[in-house]
Amino acid sequence: MAVDQQPEAAKRPIISMVGVAKAYGGAVALENLDLTVFAGEFFTLLGPSGSGKTTTLRLIAGFERPDSGQILLDGTDLAALPPFERPVNTVFQDYALFPHLTLIENVAYGLRARKMPKREAHALAQAALEQVRLGQFGTRKPAQLSGGQRQRVALARAMVNQPRVLLLDEPLGALDLKLRHQMQEELKRLQHESGITFIYVTHDQDEALSMSDRIAVFSQGRIEQVGTPFDLYERPNSAFVADFVGSSNLIGSAHDRLLRPEKIKLLPVPAALPDGHEGQTGVLHQATYLGALTRYIVRLADGTEVQAMEANILPLTDRLRLLPGDRVLAVWPRLAITPVQISTAANIDNQGEVE
Amino acid sequence: MRSNGAVLIWAAVIAILGFLFIPIVIIIAYAFSAAPIPAWPLVGFTTHWFADTWNDDEVREALLLSLEVAGLSTVVAVLLGTLAAMAVARMRSVGRELVSFVLVLPIALPGILTGMALASYFAFWSLNLSFWTIVAGHITFCTVIVYNNVIARLRRLPRSLSEASADLGGNAFLTFRRVMLPMMASAIGAGALLAFALSFDEVIVTTFTAGAQNTLPLWIFGAIRLGQKLPEVNVVVFAIILFTAIPVLLAQKLIGDSGRLGR
Incomplete structure (x- = not known):
C-alpha cells in the first residue's frame, strides 16, 4: 500500500477505509478501496469525473452505504450511524445553504440540531461568520450574497460544529480563477487554525498540489497512487498519474x-x-x-x-x-x-x- | 406603422378574450338588472337581488355546504397530496413513474366516470349518499392538484438541501420541519387554493355523490332547470366567480413567487 510509504509512525489514522466497494445498479463506482487519512491532514481525493472520489466522500458522510468493506473513524465502525449522527460535516459543491434562513440561522443550524440553546448557538455562529469575514451579514439571506460569500458561509456552517473530519466536495468549482486562489489560501488558513482534518475532493491538479499534505489519485473506482504532492509529481508510479498530475513527456523506445x-x-x-x-x-x-x-x-x-x-x-x-x-x-x-x-x-x- | 399582420393578431386576441369573458360580464350585469327575468336590454338598476339571495335559506344552506365540502376536501387533499409527493420524490426506481401516473389519473379521467364509479362503489357497500360521500368524491381530484404542485417544487429542490440538514445533525423530523416544509410551503398553499376553487364549483362528480344535499353549483343547476329564482342564480354565479377567481389569483402569485426559491 502506498500509505505505508509514510514513515512517520507518530501519525494517528482518523479515517480508515478497508476493502470498500460500491456499485450503482451495475456500474462499479468503487472497487475494493483501501484508504487511510491521518488526523490533522489536508488530504485530497484527486481524479477525473466518475473516478469515485465523490462517492468516497459521500460514503464517509453517510449519504451512501458501502456494498462491502468497513469505514472507521478513530477506530469506530461508522456503518451503523446515519449521517446526522456522524461527527463529520460536509461543504457541498452547490453550497446547499438553506435559502429561507438567514446566514446566522444557517450557520447555527448544526448547533441547534444538537440542542444548543439559541442564544449560545447564535453567538458561536456569529463568531464563525466573523472568522470567514462575513460578520456583518448575519441577518441576510443566501440569495443576497455572491458566490464566493456563499462558499464561505457553507464553510462556516460546517466548521462551527467542530467536526472530527471536514469533507469538501469540489467547493471551489463554481468560482472564477482569482477568487479560487483566494479561497485556496483561506481554506489552508482555516485548516491550519482549526487543526481539523480536511478531506478535499477536486479534479483540479493545481489545486491538489498547492493545498494538500497528501493526495490520493483516483481512476475508474480505484486509487492509483497516494503520496505527497512532491511524490506524485516527481515520482509518479504510473503513466496515468504522471499525466494527470502535471503534463508529461514519455520518452525512450518503450515510452517508459x-x-x-x-x-x-x-x-x-x-x-x-x-x-x-x-x-x-x-x-x-x-x-x-x-x-x-x-x-x-x-x-x-x-x-x-x-x-x-x-x-x-x-x-x-x-x-x-x-x-x-x-x-x-x-x-x-x-x-x-x-x-x-x-x-x-x-x-x-x-x-x-x-x- | 403597424403591419396588417399585427392588427389581425390583436383583433384575434380581442375576439377570443371577448368570447371567453363577455358571457361572464353579461351574467354580472344581469345580477344588477331590475327585471325579474334575465333579458336584454337591461331595464333599471337594482341591488335587491343580493339581499333576496342572502336571505334565501336554500342558498345559504348550499353555500355553507359548498364551503364545508371545499374546506374539508382541501385539508385532506393537502395531507395526502403532500405526503404522496414527498414519497414519490424520494423514489429512484422505475416504479416512480408508475406511481406518479396512478396518482394523477383521477384528474385525467372524465368527471362522469369518477362520479359513476364512486356512486356504484358507495351503493355496493350500501353507504348512503351524504356530506361524506361528496367530500370523498372531491378528495379524489383535490389531492391530485396538491400533489402536482408539491412534486413540481420538490423536483426543482436540490437533494443537497436535505442532505445538508442531515449532515448538520438534523434527523428526519427536524429536516422536515426546518427545511422541507418551509421549502414546500408556498407550493402547498397554491395547491390548496386551487383545490378549494376546484371543489367549490364542481358539478359532475358532486351530482353522483350528493344525496338530498345541494352544493351551490347543484342549486344553480336545479334552479336553471326549473326556471326558478333566475335573478338569484345570477347573484350566486357572481359570488362563485369571486370565490374561485380569488384563490386562483392568489395561487398564481404563490407559484410565481416560488420561482425565486432555491437560488
Missing part, C-alpha cells in the same frame, strides 16, 4: 521514461551537450507564448514529440527566442528522468492491485 516539460532546455544548434545531460536534436514544431512561460513542442530526431516549458526570464521583445522550424538541441539532466510503469488506466484494471 518520464520527462517533465520544465526540465527540458532547448539550445539553438550547433550546441554541445552539457555535462550530466542527455539530449536529442529536433525541429521546433510549435511555440506558444503564455506570459510567464513559453511552451514549445519539439519533434525529436527519433520521431517523439515532446513538450518543453521555458520560463521567460529575460524580457522578450517582439519575438520569441526560438521560432517554429528552428533546429534545436533538446537537453535535460540525466537525473530528471523518472521511470514509470506503462499502464493506462484501462489495463490497470486487469493487473489487479497496483503496488
Whole structure:
C-alpha cells in the first residue's frame, strides 16, 4: 500500500477505509478501496469525473452505504450511524445553504440540531461568520450574497460544529480563477487554525498540489497512487498519474521514461551537450507564448514529440527566442528522468492491485 | 406603422378574450338588472337581488355546504397530496413513474366516470349518499392538484438541501420541519387554493355523490332547470366567480413567487 510509504509512525489514522466497494445498479463506482487519512491532514481525493472520489466522500458522510468493506473513524465502525449522527460535516459543491434562513440561522443550524440553546448557538455562529469575514451579514439571506460569500458561509456552517473530519466536495468549482486562489489560501488558513482534518475532493491538479499534505489519485473506482504532492509529481508510479498530475513527456523506445516539460532546455544548434545531460536534436514544431512561460513542442530526431516549458526570464521583445522550424538541441539532466510503469488506466484494471 | 399582420393578431386576441369573458360580464350585469327575468336590454338598476339571495335559506344552506365540502376536501387533499409527493420524490426506481401516473389519473379521467364509479362503489357497500360521500368524491381530484404542485417544487429542490440538514445533525423530523416544509410551503398553499376553487364549483362528480344535499353549483343547476329564482342564480354565479377567481389569483402569485426559491 502506498500509505505505508509514510514513515512517520507518530501519525494517528482518523479515517480508515478497508476493502470498500460500491456499485450503482451495475456500474462499479468503487472497487475494493483501501484508504487511510491521518488526523490533522489536508488530504485530497484527486481524479477525473466518475473516478469515485465523490462517492468516497459521500460514503464517509453517510449519504451512501458501502456494498462491502468497513469505514472507521478513530477506530469506530461508522456503518451503523446515519449521517446526522456522524461527527463529520460536509461543504457541498452547490453550497446547499438553506435559502429561507438567514446566514446566522444557517450557520447555527448544526448547533441547534444538537440542542444548543439559541442564544449560545447564535453567538458561536456569529463568531464563525466573523472568522470567514462575513460578520456583518448575519441577518441576510443566501440569495443576497455572491458566490464566493456563499462558499464561505457553507464553510462556516460546517466548521462551527467542530467536526472530527471536514469533507469538501469540489467547493471551489463554481468560482472564477482569482477568487479560487483566494479561497485556496483561506481554506489552508482555516485548516491550519482549526487543526481539523480536511478531506478535499477536486479534479483540479493545481489545486491538489498547492493545498494538500497528501493526495490520493483516483481512476475508474480505484486509487492509483497516494503520496505527497512532491511524490506524485516527481515520482509518479504510473503513466496515468504522471499525466494527470502535471503534463508529461514519455520518452525512450518503450515510452517508459518520464520527462517533465520544465526540465527540458532547448539550445539553438550547433550546441554541445552539457555535462550530466542527455539530449536529442529536433525541429521546433510549435511555440506558444503564455506570459510567464513559453511552451514549445519539439519533434525529436527519433520521431517523439515532446513538450518543453521555458520560463521567460529575460524580457522578450517582439519575438520569441526560438521560432517554429528552428533546429534545436533538446537537453535535460540525466537525473530528471523518472521511470514509470506503462499502464493506462484501462489495463490497470486487469493487473489487479497496483503496488 | 403597424403591419396588417399585427392588427389581425390583436383583433384575434380581442375576439377570443371577448368570447371567453363577455358571457361572464353579461351574467354580472344581469345580477344588477331590475327585471325579474334575465333579458336584454337591461331595464333599471337594482341591488335587491343580493339581499333576496342572502336571505334565501336554500342558498345559504348550499353555500355553507359548498364551503364545508371545499374546506374539508382541501385539508385532506393537502395531507395526502403532500405526503404522496414527498414519497414519490424520494423514489429512484422505475416504479416512480408508475406511481406518479396512478396518482394523477383521477384528474385525467372524465368527471362522469369518477362520479359513476364512486356512486356504484358507495351503493355496493350500501353507504348512503351524504356530506361524506361528496367530500370523498372531491378528495379524489383535490389531492391530485396538491400533489402536482408539491412534486413540481420538490423536483426543482436540490437533494443537497436535505442532505445538508442531515449532515448538520438534523434527523428526519427536524429536516422536515426546518427545511422541507418551509421549502414546500408556498407550493402547498397554491395547491390548496386551487383545490378549494376546484371543489367549490364542481358539478359532475358532486351530482353522483350528493344525496338530498345541494352544493351551490347543484342549486344553480336545479334552479336553471326549473326556471326558478333566475335573478338569484345570477347573484350566486357572481359570488362563485369571486370565490374561485380569488384563490386562483392568489395561487398564481404563490407559484410565481416560488420561482425565486432555491437560488
